[in-house]
Every structure is written in C-alpha cells, then in structure tokens.
Amino acid sequence: xxxxxxxxxxxxxxxEFIYERTVDSVVPLDATSQEAMxxxxxxxxxxxxxxxIWRHTYGCRAWMVLSRHRVxxxxxxxxxxxxxxxP
Amino acid sequence: xxxxxxxxxxxxxxxxxRHWQPAWRDPxxxxxxxxxxxxxxxxxxxxxYYLAKVHGLTNIAVLEKGWIGGGNTGRNTTIVRSxxxxxxxxxxxxxxxxLWHGLSDELNYNVMFxxxxxxxxxxxxxxxxxxxxRGDAMRCDGIDADLLTRDQVAKLEPLLDMxxxxxxxxxxxxxxxxxxxARHDAVAWGYGRGADSLxxxxxxxxxxxxxxxxxGAVVGVETTRGRIGAGRVGICVAGHSGHVAGLAGxxxxxxxxxxxxxxxxxxxxxxxxxxxxQSLHCYISQSDKGGVVFGGDPDNWPSYAQRGHPMVMEGAVxxxxxxxxxxxxxxxxxxxxGVTDMSFDGAPIIGETPVPNLFLxxxxxxGGFKATPASGWTYAHTLATGKPHALNAPFSLDRFxxxxxxxxxxxxxxxxxx
Numbered sequence: 001x002x003x004x005x006x007x008x009x010x011x012x013x014x015x016e017f018i019y020e021r022t023v024d025s026v027v028p029l030d031a032t033s034q035e036a037m038x039x040x041x042x043x044x045x046x047x048x049x050x051x052x053i054w055r056h057t058y059g060c061r062a063w064m065v066l067s068r069h070r071v072x073x074x075x076x077x078x079x080x081x082x083x084x085x086x087p
Numbered sequence: 088x089x090x091x092x093x094x095x096x097x098x099x100x101x102x103x104x105r106h107w108q109p110a111w112r113d114p115x116x117x118x119x120x121x122x123x124x125x126x127x128x129x130x131x132x133x134x135x136y137y138l139a140k141v142h143g144l145t146n147i148a149v150l151e152k153g154w155i156g157g158g159n160t161g162r163n164t165t166i167v168r169s170x171x172x173x174x175x176x177x178x179x180x181x182x183x184x185x186l187w188h189g190l191s192d193e194l195n196y197n198v199m200f201x202x203x204x205x206x207x208x209x210x211x212x213x214x215x216x217x218x219x220x221r222g223d224a225m226r227c228d229g230i231d232a233d234l235l236t237r238d239q240v241a242k243l244e245p246l247l248d249m250x251x252x253x254x255x256x257x258x259x260x261x262x263x264x265x266x267x268x269a270r271h272d273a274v275a276w277g278y279g280r281g282a283d284s285l286x287x288x289x290x291x292x293x294x295x296x297x298x299x300x301x302x303g304a305v306v307g308v309e310t311t312r313g314r315i316g317a318g319r320v321g322i323c324v325a326g327h328s329g330h331v332a333g334l335a336g337x338x339x340x341x342x343x344x345x346x347x348x349x350x351x352x353x354x355x356x357x358x359x360x361x362x363x364x365q366s367l368h369c370y371i372s373q374s375d376k377g378g379v380v381f382g383g384d385p386d387n388w389p390s391y392a393q394r395g396h397p398m399v400m401e402g403a404v405x406x407x408x409x410x411x412x413x414x415x416x417x418x419x420x421x422x423x424x425g426v427t428d429m430s431f432d433g434a435p436i437i438g439e440t441p442v443p444n445l446f447l448x449x450x451x452x453x454g455g456f457k458a459t460p461a462s463g464w465t466y467a468h469t470l471a472t473g474k475p476h477a478l479n480a481p482f483s484l485d486r487f488x489x490x491x492x493x494x495x496x497x498x499x500x501x502x503x504x505x
Binding site: 001002014015019021022037038040041042043044045046047050052070071072073 | 327329330333338339340341342343387388389390391392396397398431487488500501503
C-alpha cells in the first residue's frame with residue numbers, strides 16, 4: 001500500500017483514496033471531437049512518471065494530482081487540484 | 088527435433104536418459120527477417136508457430152527481452168473458456184477453445200489441458216437473468232452453455248457455502264463444460280519448441296529499444312543485441328504494449344495495471360471445476376499439483392510494477408473465503424502479479440497500426456491466457472497477409488474512433504472500472 005501525502009490531511013493510507021484518471025485524459029470543454037476522442041480513449045501510459053488525479057474519498061474528499069512513478073510507486077509530488085492543474 | 092513419445096521415454100530409460108536435447112536452439116540474431124515478433128510469451132510464440140505451420144513462412148524471429156514465457160504467460164490463473172455474451176468475443180474465444188482441445192497433439196507437447204468445466208455463479212435473480220442471457224447468446228453460435236440450478240451447483244462443488252445466510256448466497260450457475268485449465272508454462276514451451284523446429288529463431292535476452300524507420304514505415308528494430316531489419320514487425324507484449332508502441336510514437340487505448348493471483352499449499356482434490364463469480368470478481372480452481380489457485384480484481388490504478396498491493400489481495404481472499412469457507416484452513420504459499428494491458432472496452436486489440444509494416448497484438452486485459460492459440464492463429468494471418476482474419480477484424484485499433492467498441496461489461500471508456 002502506498003502512503004499518499006494528501007495536501008490537506010498529510011500522509012494517509014492509500015486505501016482512503018480512489019484513482020480517477022490521468023491529468024492528460026481530461027477533456028477540455030472546447031475540444032474538437034478528434035481531440036475528445038484521443039483524450040477519452042488513449043493514454044501516454046509511460047513506464048515512468050505520470051500525473052494522475054486521485055480523490056481522498058474516505059478522508060477530506062478532495063481531488064488532487066499525484067506525480068507517481070509507475071514502476072517504483074514513488075510519489076514525487078501531490079498537489080491540491082485547481083484550475084491550474086487541468087489543461 | 089525428435090518427437091516426444093512413450094517410445095522415446097523407454098529408449099531413454101535403457102540408455103540412461105542421455106538422449107535428451109534442448110527443446111529449442113539459442114541462435115544469434117540474423118541481420119534481417121521477413122517478420123519480427125516482439126515478445127516471446129505464449130501469444131508471440133503461437134504467432135510464430137502458426138506463421139511457419141499455416142503460412143509456410145520461416146524467416147521469422149521472436150525477440151524476447153527476458154526468457155520465453157517469463158511474463159504474463161507465467162503469471163495468470165490458467166483458465167481457458169469461451170463463455171462471452173458478445174458475438175465477436177465468443178466466436179474468437181471459441182475458435183481458440185477448439186484449438187485448445189487438440190493442442191497437446193498438435194504440438195507434441197503436453198500442455199495439460201484439463202476441460203473440467205468453467206462455471207459462473209449467480210448470486211441473485213438479476214445474476215441468473217444475466218447468466219441465462221449469456222448462455223443463450225453462446226448457444227445461438229453453437230457454443231456449449233448450461234444453466235445450473237442451485238442443487239446442481241451444490242452437487243458439483245460440495246464445498247461452496249450454499250446456506251441461505253451465506254455472505255454471497257448462491258442461486259445457480261452457468262457452466263461451460265468444455266472450459267477448464269492448462270499448464271501455462273507448457274503452452275509457451277510447446278509453441279516455442281514447435282516454432283523452433285519449423286525454423287523460427289527464438290532470441291532471448293534481446294530487448295527492443297527502438298524502431299528503424301524509412302519514411303514513415305518500420306523497416307527494422309534496434310535491440311540490445313544490435314539492429315535487425317524486418318519486412319514486418321508485430322508487437323506482442325501485452326502489459327507493456329503502451330511502452331513498446333510508444334517507441335514508434337503511438338499512443339494506445341491501453342492503461343497498464345497490476346493483476347495479482349495466489350496459490351495455497353497442495354491438498355487432495357477439493358475444487359472440481361473452475362468457480363468464477365463475475366458479480367464479485369473472484370475465480371478459484373485447483374491445480375493438478377493440488378494447490379488452490381485464485382485471483383480477483385486488478386489493482387485499479389496504473390502500474391508497471393510486477394508486484395501487487397496487499398489490500399487488493401485481501402479483497403480477493405475475502406471473496407474466496409466467503410464462497411468456499413474451507414479455504415480458511417489452507418496456507419497461502421505464493422502470490423504473484425503481472426502487468427495487464429487494460430483496454431478501453433475490455434476487448435483485445437489485434438491488427439494494423441497507423442504505422443506501415445507495424446502491427447499490434449495487445450489490450451488483453453486479464454483474459455489473455457485462454458486466447459493464446461486463437462491470438463496466435465489470427466495474428467499470424469494478419470502478419471502474413473497484412474490484413475486481419477475475419478475473427479480479429481472486429482478487434483482493430485481504430486474501433487474506438489469509429490464508435491465500434493466491444494464492451495462486454497458495458498462500463499464505458501474507463502479501464503479502471505472493468
């Protein structure tokens with residue numbers, strides 16, 4: 001289990017969190033249908049660090065962005081979500 | 088390549104068993120092949136075997152970064168079945184199931200296929216309606232499926248908790264009697280030996296690090312053992328499809344996740360069939376060695392780590408114990424996990440890519456093992472002819488942009504909600 005540093009609650013067990021999707025897969029409101037399709041149906045899926053949206057569902061219930069390494073599970077950053085976190 | 092037979096065993100017994108040969112060669116890579124298959128798992132080796140056997144092509148290499156069968160082929164729960172509701176899925180897997188039934192003879196290698204029956208449990212009226220619908224859909228295409236009453240399920244699996252106050256009460260089931268399990272390593276070794284004996288080069292410890300392009304087209308691969316030219320290249324690395332396709336600049340409808348499984352100590356026969364519950368997501372069978380093998384949900388977040396998280400394992404174990412309380416007396420001896428390609432509709436991807444000469448076989452979610460023969464057969468056809476086989480045509484990469492997804496569970500474009 002990972003220890004996720006919630007920006008509001010501090011380090012908490014991963015079992016309190018739910019993974020939502022990657023930041024790059026959020027569809028912008030003004031996306032064309034081609035862009036929306038690509039955002040919805042494809043992922044960078046790197047064997048390395050990617051930015052992911054998680055939610056502290058069984059805690060403060062806030063959304064946040066995690067920069068996590070997909071092999072080592074190392075979390076390099078966890079920041080509160082806001083308009084600047086989305087494309 | 089000498090054939091394995093009772094006679095060769097007997098001859099070995101008389102000559103001190105000094106006649107055994109390696110089951111496949113260890114060749115140096117040539118400078119050019121007609122077809123290169125990236126990934127020496129069951130699917131890649133089956134593809135090479137059918138390319139040589141069915142299409143008569145032998146200037147073929149299978150490149151494997153580790154050792155053959157060391158990835159997901161050796162990390163599954165060995166279940167073989169074709170009981171899907173949607174036509175493209177059950178027709179594809181049924182074609183494979185027919186190949187499974189003759190596979191040991193075909194390969195002259197005992198894959199220990201054991202058609203002991205694959206049974207879904209129904210826990211509610213709604214479950215039973217869903218199972219009946221699935222069974223009907225299968226029977227319309229000539230695939231065996233029998234709806235079981237509660238008593239029939241209890242008779243088949245006496246150790247299931249059939250009490251009315253069980254945590255997950257059992258109302259009935261749907262069984263595919265021709266389904267079962269097989270020895271996963273033997274599938275890779277059997278196909279590998281078969282392909283090698285037909286002239287295919289199996290090159291292990293050879294990781295692909297890039298693609299050689301001419302214009303847009305792929306004309307070879309860069310590997311840790313040097314550059315190798317190729318007429319066509321087939322990616323067959325499910326779990327790592329996103330990574331390898333990324334080397335060619337492709338972004339796939341795939342997210343990699345970890346799927347765990349576990350096995351108990353060996354005991355006398357206690358589980359007769361393959362017990363599965365899709366309402367829970369738990370599957371239990373007993374290996375020929377006696378260990379009870381079971382698994383559950385994937386870890387529902389992206390990961391390339393070949394190790395799982397205990398909290399997910401705990402969920403699978405809780406379900407297993409609720410269904411078969413006697414399991415609580417067994418010690419778990421081993422757990423493992425593999426990296427699965429979770430596709431965005433739960434169905435695989437086999438076919439062409441936007442890059443000329445580059446083909447893709449991946450997106451197997453957690454259902455790749457049973458598909459090995461059908462995947463190899465249809466991918467071989469696709470690589471040999473450049474066009475998909477009728478059975479894998481629905482599983483094209485462009486089906487998402489065409490709105491032609493094959494969504495068995497109807498859960499939409501979220502790989503973590505499968």
